[in-house]
Amino acid sequence: MPPTGVGIIGASTSGWASVAHVPAIAATPEFALRAVSTSRPSSAEVAAATYGVPAYHDHRDLIAHPGVDLVVVSVKVTEHFKLISAALNAGKMVYSEWPLGNGLAEAQQLADQAAKAEVRTVVGLQGRYAPEVRYARDLIRDGYLGRVLGTTMVGSGMVWGGEVADPGQAYWFDNANGATPLTSATLHALDPLHTVLGEFDSVAANLVVGRKQATITTDGTSVPVTVPDQVAVIGTLSGGAAASIFYRGGVSRGDNFRWEINGTDGDLVLTAGWGNMQVAELALAGGRGTDGAVKPLEVPASYLDGVPAEVSRSAAGSVARLYRQLAWDLADGTRTVPDFAHALGRHRLIDAIERASGTGTTQILA
Numbered sequence: 218m219p220p221t222g223v224g225i226i227g228a229s230t231s232g233w234a235s236v237a238h239v240p241a242i243a244a245t246p247e248f249a250l251r252a253v254s255t256s257r258p259s260s261a262e263v264a265a266a267t268y269g270v271p272a273y274h275d276h277r278d279l280i281a282h283p284g285v286d287l288v289v290v291s292v293k294v295t296e297h298f299k300l301i302s303a304a305l306n307a308g309k310m311v312y313s314e315w316p317l318g319n320g321l322a323e324a325q326q327l328a329d330q331a332a333k334a335e336v337r338t339v340v341g342l343q344g345r346y347a348p349e350v351r352y353a354r355d356l357i358r359d360g361y362l363g364r365v366l367g368t369t370m371v372g373s374g375m376v377w378g379g380e381v382a383d384p385g386q387a388y389w390f391d392n393a394n395g396a397t398p399l400t401s402a403t404l405h406a407l408d409p410l411h412t413v414l415g416e417f418d419s420v421a422a423n424l425v426v427g428r429k430q431a432t433i434t435t436d437g438t439s440v441p442v443t444v445p446d447q448v449a450v451i452g453t454l455s456g457g458a459a460a461s462i463f464y465r466g467g468v469s470r471g472d473n474f475r476w477e478i479n480g481t482d483g484d485l486v487l488t489a490g491w492g493n494m495q496v497a498e499l500a501l502a503g504g505r506g507t508d509g510a511v512k513p514l515e516v517p518a519s520y521l522d523g524v525p526a527e528v529s530r531s532a533a534g535s536v537a538r539l540y541r542q543l544a545w546d547l548a549d550g551t552r553t554v555p556d557f558a559h560a561l562g563r564h565r566l567i568d569a570i571e572r573a574s575g576t577g578t579t580q581i582l583a
Contacts, residue, residue: 220249221310221547224285226276226300227292228253229260230267233314234291237496239268241537244528247544251284276300280307287312287337293388294395298323305334312339312543315405316567317560319395324564328557339543340560344405344495345412346538348520348529353478353485353501354413356514361505362480367459368414373473373492374402377446377466380432390431392443399424399448399570403464404563405495406476407450408555410460414478417460417566419581420452424574428466450570468492474499486511496532 223242228234234253242248254273255261265272273279280288280303288304289312290297297318304311311331317340318324331338344350357365376389377398388394411417424445431442446466454460473492478485483505489497502511521529524537543554569580 218247218548220247221544222251222282222284222286223248223289224252224254224279224282224287225250225289225291226254226279227290228264228268228272229255230263232291234289236531237533237536238289238291240528240531240533241540244524244533244537245540245544247547248287248540252279252282254279276303280304280309286310290314294319294400295388298327301327302330305330305336308334308336310337310339311557312341313557313560314341315560315563316395316400317557317564321564321568324557324561328561331557337543337547338557339539340555340557341536341539342405342408342495342555342560342563343535343539344409345555346522346535346542347409347494347499348516349487349499349501350409350413351520352514352516353487356485356503357413357478357480361483361503362478362485363482365414365454365456365458365478365480368410368454368461368476368478370406370410370460370462370476371472371474372402372406372464372476372494373469374398374446374464374466375468375473375492377428377444378431378468379428380434382434384433384435384438387431387433387440390440390442390444392445397444398446398464398466400567402493403448403450403462404567405493406464406474407462407566408563409494410462410476411454414458414460415455417452417582418455419579420450420566420569420573421579422451422570422574423447423449424571425449445574464492482506483508484511495535498530 225234242250252271253264258274261272261274287310290300291314425447427447428442430439448464450462474489476487485503489499491497501514503514504511522538522541573580
């Protein structure tokens, strides 16, 4: 089959797409980069020279490109609804970065629109494809832990600290913009947790705005913080295990990511120096039976899904594995990658967490 043509909206040469999507597509022969778009003519000109494909400063030109089968939307979440809607209206497949929309209502509309258009969709919840996550899932399935009793996860959002260098990053601190420690870092980590251990049956939460002000270091000005930068979630998983998740904004001087899973017969621990686990280089350790402590576990090479080792160790690694899974879906007629319907379910979880925190009551999830 000829490769699926990809067009990336938001493909500046210094953004997320440049370090994740472009190398992931290059490492996945079932896809080929055909066009990119940016927000300005000058940046489009640089992108064209860098990537060697047509570059536009109007997203409509990229969507209309006859060689583009899959439109990737890699921009601020406040722009998602307009761009994704335009691509769906054109009948193109769409890969949206997470979150899908700015809030549950937008996500619902986009999921409904995608279902009506009957096109393939993908949402960028790639953390589930980390080799360490998938190996841990298989170990648990094969009885390494016995019966799972509970799990704890603690992480750092890395951004949402007390300061930023670029005034353009101040949008992170406004809850109305939809890019928060809950919607971004926490949900990127919760999706793999649920993939491994099952969904929440019930959830309680506490969302706290810890820092009231943030500083823009280039000029010393302050901006108000309205995003809850301290996220505490507890719940019971479908298999009966207890779960506790805590994410904080900024960086910790201690552990920036630690996920422990405890069972009747053993324990698994995933750690990383970077709190955003969807791009972190994870380490997996385990112990069981008479072991007095956990020790590093080597992940079999098969879990790389054929992604070259140098790509696998980078921010593009799990993105490339998501593309590989999508390629298999398209070839086999299966639907395994997280799509807009899945994203809608995750937005509903966010809504349940926010309601649980606002009311102080436990939310029972269907």
